Amino acid sequence: MIEVINLKKGFGDKVVIHDASLVLKAGHCNLIIGSSGSGKTVLMKCLVGLFQPDSGSILYGGKDYTQMSVDQRKEVRKEIGMLFQGSALFTSMTVEENVIFPLDMFTRDTRKEKMKRVDAVLDRVNLKGANKKFPAELSGGMMKRVGIARAIVLNPKYLFVDEPNSGLDPQTSGLIDKLIKEITDEFQITTVINTHDMNSVMEIGDHIVYMYQGNKEWEGNNKEIIFSKNQRLNDFIFASEFLRDAKDMRQLEETGKIANDRNMEQLTSDDAPELVPPPEDK
Ligand SMILES: Nc1ncnc2c1ncn2[C@@H]1O[C@H](COP(=O)(O)OP(=O)(O)OP(=O)(O)O)[C@@H](O)[C@H]1O
């Protein structure tokens, strides 16, 4: 779990993150959503230590990252995997060289051990055999997958992903989301994803934080968001008529499901006496 308490970050006179307090849950996909310029990337850069916040705390397993010594921060940093917008692959390096990079930086493993790990993560993201390709030879979706492989090569406890679906078609976006969700569940990672993508919100939003003008405006999950009465959130999420219709449909569906569950409970409890064997005649 990562806990953010009263975080503030600005540049010169401009305050970007005003006073953000939020919790990012372990073993879940935590989505940070909000309009362009609302401070998602700045927040993420504070969380991973690329920006020093002006005030406030960021607790990793209860310890304040902002107050740690260089060595202590390095220890936390080893547990963090990152995938930044545009994948940020080294274009002059092959896939394999890109993925091995964090292992060279942070471990003293032998070449053979490192290669075994590289092959395992490439296999995990369905890129078996792509070792010798250069980024220019890959599609956008493949580049993201190499980025994910590099982000998980150190077996991180925390995974940060900034806009994983930018530039991808909806189907490839769905596959990338699914992959991130599977990896999160499989390795019980605290995953934090900045996104604009409403499909992602609905599909993998275990925990959603909505940022508005540098503050946390709302948090909840992908079921609660359907019923949210927060006007700013609704205007942001359900911006088109199509999505507003989809929200109404989903609400109906969910209400139907809840009613159905209640009926089932009722039925089960009504049935219950019959399941108890009748008392024997004396
Ligand atoms: N290094 C910087 N120096 C000065 N201002 C910055 C810096 N980085 C970000 N900002 C400002 O902080 C604000 C929030 O930017 P940020 O990139 O966090 O937005 P965002 O929510 O990630 O937007 P998007 O959805 O477009 O990625 C913007 O007004 C931006 O200009």
Ligand SMILES: [Mg+2]
């Ligand atoms: Mg951003």
